[in-house]
Amino acid sequence: MQTITVPLGERSYPIHIERGLLAKTGEMIREKLGDIAVAVVSDDHVAPLYMEEVVSSMEKVGLRVCSIVLPHGEQTKCLKSLETLYAFLCEHHLTRKDAIVALGGGVxxxxxxxxxxxxxxxxxxVQLPTxxxxxxxxxxxxxxxxxxxxGKNLVGAFYQPELVLVDPDSLRTLTDDFWRDGLGEVVKYGCIGDEALFRLLEENAGGGRIALMGVIGEILTHCIQYKANIVAQDEHDTGLRMTLNFGHTIAHAVETCQHYTGMRHxxxxxxxxxxxxxxxxxKGMTEQGTSARLNRLLDALGxxxxxxxxxxxxxxxxxxLDKKSAGKQLxxxxxxxIGVCRIVPTDVDFFQGMTAQKFVQN
Incomplete structure (x- = not known):
């Protein structure tokens, strides 16, 4: 098992990475949090695959478990679903010493x-990302x-988990669109500060998903360690952490205009x-050839x-409406x-002409 710590003083927490880790969820939670009640939240894509295994692991170590399965998709990430979840927690009498466990994807x-x-x-x-x-x-x-x-993510908070369990085996059941969904963020890390990761992707992208799964441990470690380091320095997104939003200003605008029903994040x-x-x-702000190199990798990844x-x-x-904006200021x-980024104060007018064909072609 590999462990990466997000160092936040008294609120530091471990991220464990290991194949087959979902089957050990119960013992890991009990070791960390003691004898508690647990509410497992999942969706109708993930629950049929992993809910029984996770709940069984909890019951085996004596944890009291209740579970709820919500519809899949970005549309579930709304205030109505939050209200449904509150009602479920009240119905099952969860207390402040108990835990909510997220079994699924980002939504x-x-x-x-x-x-x-x-x-x-x-x-x-507790997070069980699948x-x-x-x-x-x-x-x-x-x-x-x-x-x-x-808009996206307009009601939220900064609230750290106490435990994250990453089981790479869960990636084997992903459909291709969900696989690409994650690859976008993986490439982002390589772009903004980890050229070694970018090269690793370049070396393996031609072999498709099978080749990338062969180095998935390295990929996960690169990404998680990079983000953990960023969060440790800028937990509340006031400076350095904003670099993790590379590509997101346009992405969130597209998702908003498509009402979260179009392409994956x-x-x-x-x-x-x-x-x-x-x-x-x-505009002369980026080294010549960077766009072509990025496009080649993204093309190879489909x-x-x-x-x-x-x-x-x-x-x-x-x-x-983007969180990184103040009126027209962005x-x-x-x-x-590749591997070096910066934060540029500008305004919405910076993006005038972005739909021109030349900006999405080599």
């Missing part, structure tokens, strides 16, 4: 995490939130990275190349080159 982790942060002013929280996106990104760092009709991030890098390279048919004015309007993450 379930965000929703269950916000419930944990706010129910009874805070209960224990998607690549959740394992490398959303389960690490304590950002929890739900969406509003006006990681696919939208990939498009955002393509467009912003092409634009900044044309990531989308074309922005959806959304009017540019709608994308620009959506950007004004803080945009750009690349100097």
């Amino acid at each position: 379930i982790g965000d929703l269950a995490g916000l419930a944990a942060a706010t129910y009874l002013r805070g209960v224990h929280f 998607t690549l996106l959740a394992q490398v990104d959303s389960s690490v760092g304590g950002k929890v939130a739900v969406d509003l009709p006006q 990681g696919e939208a991030v990939a498009l955002g990275m393509r467009v912003i890098t092409a634009m900044t390279e044309e 990531m989308p190349r074309q922005l959806p048919a959304i009017p540019e004015k709608d994308l620009l309007n959506a950007m004004t 803080r945009v993450i750009t690349l100097d080159k």
Whole structure:
């Protein structure tokens, strides 16, 4: 078992990475939190695959368990679902010494995490991420939130889990679209500060998913360690942590305009990275050739190349609701080159012309 610690003083917590780890969930939780009651939150994609194994592991060590299964998809990450979850927790009489366990991807982790942060002013929280996106990104760092009709992640909190269990075997059941969803965030880490990871991806992308799964332990370690280091320095997203939003300004605008029913988040991030890098390279802000190198990798990974048919004015309007904005003012993450990024204060007008074909073509 490999363990990466997110060092936050008294609130530090371990992220354990090991194949077959879901079967040990009960003993890991009991060792960490003692004799408690546990509410497992999952969705109708993940629960049929892993709920029985996880609940059984908890019952074997004497934990009291209740579980709830919600519909899958970004539409579940809303205030109505949060209210449903609160009612479930009340019905099963969870107390402040008990725990909410998120079994699933980023949607379930965000929703269950916000419930944990706010129910009874805070209960224990454990993450069992089962998607690549959740394992490398959303389960690490304590950002929890739900969406509003006006935008993504507009109601949320910073609430760290006390334990994260990453089982790479759960990635074998991912459909290809969920696999690509995670790859977008993996590539992001390579772009902003880990060229060794970027090279690892370049070396293995040609072999497809089988080759990447062969080095999945290295990929997970690179991503989780990088994010843990960032969170330790900037937990509340006031400076350095903002670099993790590379590609996200455009991505969130696309997702908002599609009402979260279009492409996967990681696919939208990939498009955002393509467009912003092409634009900044044309403006002389990014080393020549960076955009082409990024596009080659994203193409090899099967990531989308074309922005959806959304009017540019709608994308620009959506950007004004981005968490990184203040009115028209934006803080945009750009690349100097692969592995080196910076935060650039600018405004929405920076993105004028972003739908031009030249920004999504080599």
